Amino acid sequence: MSREVLSIWTVYQYPKDYPAQFVARRFESTNPPTATTDFFLADDLNGIREQLPGGLHCLSREAGDDPVIVESWL
Template sequence: MEKTLPIWTLYQSPKDYPGQYVARRFEVTPVGGPRLTDEVYANKDVAAVRDWVQQEGRRFGVVPVKLERDPSDDPVVLESWI
């Protein structure tokens, strides 16, 4: 089984979820870059989305750490958790 590193990216009001905060999970493998999964969580409350990411991290056996957005990120990217 190939090991993967989960990364959750939080978005503020993306086109497919206007007016909501959204977390999408990506997977990084030793031989590939980030791959988008079909796991998505959306809520109007950013705190609820961050709580969900923390719970998901525990499911994967990690304690997610917040990374601030990079100025080159799409404007709807709020932050990432790795």
């Protein structure tokens, strides 16, 4: 039986590869999670949020997350 893979969008503020922008990167919820080549860039957080697919739920960052992680969307 085939299972649909859940996408997780992680939002970063000023990561090393884009030090002046916000970035949203899509991961797939495999074991372990798999990074995809899908991403969005924006100058601010609202710009990223506007590009994310509709109907997602926001998860706040966890205390142990990398400091550049802002939030994740499922």
